[in-house]
Amino acid sequence: MKKAIFFFILLPNLLVAQKWVDTTYQIKVERNINFGSALDFAGNVEHLKLDIAYPSNDTPPSCGRPMVVVIYGGAWMAGDKSVGEVQRLMEDFAKRGYVAIAPNYRLGMFQTALDWNCNISNSFDIEWNCLNAQDSSEWYRAYYRAVQDVKGALRYMVNKQDDYSINPNNIFTTGFSAGGFTALGVAFLDHPSEWSSLANSMTNAKAPNSRYDAGCVKKYGWDTDISSMNLARPSLGNLHGDLNYPASSLYKIKAAGNLFGGMMYNLLDSGNSSTTGIYSFHQPNDLIVPYQNNRKVFHGLNACAYAFCNLGILNRPVVYSSPIIRDWAADASVDFHFDSTTNTTDCAGQIANPSKGGHQLDNWSRTWNMATYFASKIDTTDCEDILSATRPLESPRISIYPNPANTEINVSSSEPIISYTLTDMLGKVILSEETPFIVSFRIDIRPLISGVYILDLHTANTSISQKIHVR
Secondary structure (H helix, E strand, O other): OHHHHHHHHHHHHHOOOOOOOOOOOOEEEEEEEEEEEEEOOOOOEEEEEEEEEEEOOOOOOOOOEEEEEEEOOOOOOOOOOOOHHHHHHHHHHHHOOOEEEEEOOOOOOOEOOOOOOOOOHHHHOOOHHHHOEOOOHHHHHHHHHHHHHHHHHHHHHHHOHHHHOEEEEEEEEEEEOHHHHHHHHHHHOOOHHHHHHHHOOEOOOOOOOOOHHHHHHHOOOOOOOHHHOOOOEOOOOOOOOOOOOOOOOOOOEEEEEEEOOOEOOOOOOOOOOOOOEEEEEEOOOOOOOOOOOOEEOOHHHHHHHHHHHOOOOOOOOEEEOHHHHHHHHHHHOOOEEEEEOOOOOOHHHHHHOHHHOOOOOOOOHHHHHHHHHHHOOOOOOOHHHHHOOOEEOOOOOEEEEOOOEOOEEEEEEEEEEEEEEEEEOOOOEEEEEEEEEEEEEEEEOOOOOOEEEEEEEEEOOOEEEEEEEEO
16 A cells, blocks of 8 residues: 555656657648759759658747757668658657758769679668769768758758747757768868868769669669769869758757767867767667778678678778767767667678667667757757847848859948848858948958858848858
């Protein structure tokens, strides 16, 4: 009897949901919303779509709900927002009180022109030959395009913040495998030294070997066939892409969730301090993103390939997983939460028993751990900042020209301007100056690198914003 009484005393506490962690709400899901178009690696226009899930029976905070972007994996060659684990995670976060989105992004890369073949695809449930990139830069470029597209999806939602009651100061990213790389890239790829060389134009690709036509190009829908591909490799443009400008307010990524993905190089060493945290899950026996330092992607699977056909995978880049990122985070004073297992099942054991696979979640509760970490980062004290955020330029009395520009921009107004601020797309202040009630002035932009910036103009009565393209 005493035990029963004790249980009922505890029951009210047990039934109290953990805010932003437990899945307590009913949700609504909107699917296949177009958020933009962009050229893929083979020169084709890709129409990009996203799914949105959000609570249908909550009372949104006055500052708005947090938002999470869920990104699928597939080595930037395959995958889709509709895969089960992505949909489940998106819906779980919506049930926790988030606005959650799952965007598509551009896929594909040029395969080698060599006749390189290892017939082991059925053993690993992957089109093995497609992993033989023309050169290692194709991996970086595919990654870069994914980051651009997800940033475009994020801005699309920031522009819709009033429709979905989103707090743009509480944004989170997460993803599986290549989606984990992309989630970390969206959060931390922020300095020109980290990305400018990835976006440069390159010499034209060679046509991939005809072996890759049916099994890769047509199977994954990259093009109608190899002969139809545009082999040019132009500049990929600014890291932030061209979609959905201007964002109606700046946004802040509070944390990134990496589920058995990683980084292609240290994104935490640019010297920029960051308040963005990282949750990272990885297993020691991962055959795709190696747990050990200074190894190439597919290190474990590459060793398996030699056992089957004495051939390895061509042109793989070096990648870095959770244990190395943890050390980088410590050096950069970035908050880092590491989740792992003791799973050491080798390649043969993973083929025999897929449940022992290292490149996957061992238990869905890992996503609950990630949600718990994200919840600790949510800030609801910034209502005043959100309510005072500037909106896109609408007044016809303001003239800003030329735009795009190379050396300078001219500003004129029928209403006196008292100050201006020029920031990059991450909110870093580039220029800030008081202009005591003048109606026209010039801004020298020659020191700026090419890209997109936001010019905020302040008058006595209002504040307005305009996107500036620097060439």
